[in-house]
Amino acid sequence: MTGDLRHVVCPHCHKVNRVPAEKLASGGNCGACKQPLWPGGVLELTEQSFAAHTGRSDLPVLVDFWASWCGPCKVMAPQFEQAAKAWQGKVRFAKLNTEQAPGPAGQFGIRSIPTLILFQGGREVARKSGAMNQAQLTQWLQSVLGGK
Incomplete structure (x- = not known):
């Protein structure tokens, strides 16, 4: 072990876990609630969990601001889900329903x-509007983060 620990927020109980950097992609369980740190999909954020995940994780967090009535949002959802699996351990993918959580949507x-x-280190580092397919999403992330 290199001793390089990263803070990862549990998608279930929202507690911060310290995970060795070399073990990020392999998963692991939360030290508090024992649930998987990487449940294999996109995390659904609420107004209450938004700040914990975007502000307390050492990993970049990509948030999709969407609404249930939005056609392009529905079209992009499966592509976003596939990209989340491909980037597991490198980027946390999350969704925030702007109808149910208007606070963060207004704040940003x-x-x-x-x-x-x-988001990285609690700050917005990049933004993109409009639906994208998985290849476009990957290309955009690579350009922002400097590769996979």
Whole structure:
């Protein structure tokens, strides 16, 4: 073990876990609730869990701001899910329903959906509006993060 620990927020109980960097992609369980840290999909955020995941994780967190009535959001959802699996252990993929959680949507000035915002270290580092397929999503993430 290199001793390089990363903070990862549990998708279930929202507690911060310290995980060796070399073991991020292999999964692991939360030290508090014993649930998987990487349940294999996209995390559904609420107003209450948004700040914990975007502000307390050492991993980049990609948030899809969406709404249930949005056609392009529905079209992009399966592509977003596939990209989440491909980036597991490198980027946490999450969704925030702007109808159910208007606070963060207003805080970040979301004017059109879907809008993707990449957070790192609690700060917005990149933003992209409009639906994308998995290849476009991957290309955008690689350009922002400097590769996979």
